[in-house]
């Protein structure tokens with residue numbers, strides 16, 4: 001996802017360079033005057049406060065009984081990735097706040113359901129992998145959240161790029177578990193074939 005965040009900029013009164021409103025000058029280090037406000041940053045932070053409040057009010061819906069699949073995790077991620085840029089365009093819009101909060105709660109509820117099934121047989125290995133992938137996706141949101149509340153472009157870029165890296169690695173546990181399962185299936189049949197070949201009439 002390409003995250004583009006607006007930061008109000010201003011000319012530094014000390015060196016004439018460009019600095020971000022309410023942040024120190026990157027050229028000369030001059031600090032922003034007290035009380036200076038960057039309305040884009042303030043608005044995103046206000047929006048995030050509303051998202052947090054909405055998340056705490058939304059109850060994870062535990063009605064679904066089926067075990068979440070890797071596709072369910074992908075659907076959760078896509079919903080979050082769609083909700084973030086919309087939120088950025090109008091961070092305090094009720095609709096955007098509700099959708100972003102809803103997308104995060106959906107991911108949490110998928111992870112909750114997987115954790116509740118953690119010890120059930122069969123498929124423990126794959127379930128542990130899905131839980132780990134779900135946790136990584138939650139971490140993706142935390143990192144984007146940090147990017148959205150950042151004071152400066154550099155801070156925002158750092159968090160957004162860590163979010164991207166985490167997203168890239170989120171599927172690895174499931175992939176490894178799938179490969180292991182495929183391997184154990186092959187070994188299982190090989191063993192049976194071997195037994196069949198050796199059994200005398």
Ligand SMILES: [Zn+2]
Pocket residue numbers: 012013014015016017025026027028029030
């Ligand atoms: Zn300066």
